[in-house]
Amino acid sequence: MLIAVLGYLTRWICDDALIFTRIVEQILSGNGPVYSAGERAETSTSALWQWLLALAGFVSGNTDTSAISWMLGLALTAGGFALAVAATRRLHDRPGTWLLPVGVLILLALHPVWQYATSGLETGLNTFWMAACWWLLVRARGNTSGKAITGAALVIGLGPLVRPEQALVAAVFLVALWLLTRPGRRVTLAAAGAAAALPLGYEIFRMGYYGVLVPMPAITKNADASRWARGFTYLTDFADPYLLWIPLVPVTVVLARLLRRTRADRSGLLVTLTPVVAGLLLLGYVLKVGGDYMHARMLLPSLFLVLLPVLVLPRSRTTGVLTLVVVVWAPLCAGLARYREEPAAVRSIDDERAYYQAWTGREYPTDSTDFTPRQRNLQDAVADAVNSGRRVLIYQGPHNEIITAPLRADLPGKAAVLGVYLGTVGMLAPVDVGIVDFWGLSNPIGARFAFPEGKPGHAKPLSNAWLVADYAAPEAPTSPAGNFVFRDEVTPAQVAAARHALNCGDLAEVQRSTREPLTLKRFWANLTGAWHRTQVTIPPDPFEAERKFCGRP
Structure with missing residues (x-):
């Protein structure tokens, strides 16, 4: 009692x-x-x-x-x-x-x-x-x-x-x-x-x-x-x-x-x-x-x-x-x-x-609706994208401004949104809108970054180069003057290196294991390759990753 x-x-x-x-x-x-x-x-x-x-x-x-x-x-x-x-x-x-x-x-x-x-x-x-x-x-x-x-x-x-x-x-x-x-x-x-x-x-x-x-x-x-x-x-x-x-x-x-x-x-x-x-x-x-x-x-x-x-x-x-x-x-x-x-x-x-009492402003934050008001601008942006039919990648800039870029054509979902507060962002978006995890808890790429010392679960931020390469359409802006300035500036060369690495060797297999349709063949490939795939680590720097997985000097 x-x-x-x-x-x-x-x-x-x-x-x-x-x-x-x-x-x-x-x-x-x-x-x-x-x-x-x-x-x-x-x-x-x-x-x-x-x-x-x-x-x-x-x-x-x-x-x-x-x-x-x-x-x-x-x-x-x-x-x-x-x-x-x-x-x-x-x-x-x-x-x-x-x-x-x-x-x-x-x-x-x-x-x-x-x-x-x-x-x-x-x-x-x-x-x-x-x-x-x-x-x-x-x-x-x-x-x-x-x-x-x-x-x-x-x-x-x-x-x-x-x-x-x-x-x-x-x-x-x-x-x-x-x-x-x-x-x-x-x-x-x-x-x-x-x-x-x-x-x-x-x-x-x-x-x-x-x-x-x-x-x-x-x-x-x-x-x-x-x-x-x-x-x-x-x-x-x-x-x-x-x-x-x-x-x-x-x-x-x-x-x-x-x-x-x-x-x-x-x-x-x-x-x-x-x-x-x-x-x-x-x-x-x-x-x-x-x-x-x-x-x-x-x-x-x-x-x-x-x-x-x-x-x-x-x-x-x-x-x-x-x-x-x-x-x-x-x-x-x-x-x-x-x-x-x-x-x-x-x-x-x-x-x-x-922390969450202060963040939500509620003495007893016990429901998803207690969390979502702090991310209202993201919620409105997701709703606008879904209602208008625009397939875009959505996230917040350094001053909480909403930033969008065209979403890759081969990705499922009506849109995608980057989540720093992963759970809260998941409550803002319908199930047919993709969630891109900034910290790697649900991101197969970010989760495998080399581990630096820091706060557990918050030490592997997904840089803009990987974000653009993996989720944005080729025509998305990639220059320092472009929109992608949430945590770091990104150059076309970084994005190109990251895109190349995503299509090479073990990194390409990681992508296939999570995104290919789950046929019996895919299930068996996943099953037999699980041990090796779990050991794969990815250098956060796109150029290092390109050298590791593609063999580029």
Whole structure:
């Protein structure tokens, strides 16, 4: 009840949530899980959240699922908390023993937990899935039937579809499930098949449909990179404002004592260790890749996992002292602790809710209509192009002026619009108008640019040379005196080099994999070439790209 109330009091959605909304609109319009019709790019990181929203939109008859997303996220968060606490109660339940709230109060005291109970992103689904895995593992101690084990494996195996990095957590829970139940060969094979069926099936679909191994944002953010220093900065950015060490140090001591006491109980020790190991592995991955640009968001799942065995604890002298520490800290944290952002040039980590409150001018931005007024000039330009039948590329200049250029004849869509706020721009345009992503989250070219240090997801701007070369008609102006001056000036030589590179080697194959009609032949080519295609990187400089892909000296 508390997390439902606190989540409701801080309800919101972010621009990234509208990315899911746009994809749902395309699915329900019959264009498939894409952001722009005719260009197969997987823009959403959570496949399961995308399809849950599509189902909700289909059932409700509403293609705009922006409001549904925060409500569904809040319901899943509240359900996840209830399920997690129920499982921990079952783990520690002994006749005549009182249970004290410890870990759950730590979670409830943190503002980021309240905020990401909604947001329109997959965090609520993530919370519910982790809680379900925990509940099923605890339940498996007393139910080792083949059906129960197979059903648990099916749910745990959904991890990669919740978020790709949750494959780590799913693997730990699956190993623990097998060690806990020790099923025979037949049940083991059935459980393995159940766990792998949906993720493997979807991965085959992803490779054949999109032509890559991972969602496009993973390529954009270089999810295999190592940026440990930034990762530890991201960790302290979360821990310091809330003085998290005050409750976590004694919780760690109590957890260690709990593990020591359960050494004789093999199953109890295994169950207790599982979410802790999974949480630490997930934390390690987040630190390795450098965290995120959203304050605390990527660390909340790790904290939730590590606290699962101590959400509630049996009353004792030690747990009584710990509970007292948490009870004193929690209201002070909830009431007084606030995140203070440093200048973007210092750490590039944002309080996203505060940002979009300021950007939209709404205390509770919970619908796509709260975002679109800030881009009204773009919306009017798109409507004018569609109504007049002019096939143009539309974007804003350095002073927010509207700039247009003829669209390439071979591109689908009535028009195309460049999106800096990708989700918001997607809400301005009908599904038959293409969206050109400035930051590369849905752009197969920009996503593959060499990765510079900077804000994750915002470090690969699509330069004007590539914009003109890929989307504008040959007669579009390309001189410095022309219209294309949004971020940089562009010369005819740069555009010519970019156009040439787009038709050579691996870069031409990237284009074909996303834009050619999806025949069986194309699906097979995408599937078999997905590994190599995922590794392709593109120099942002058109001349370097031309040399790399076309061999021009």
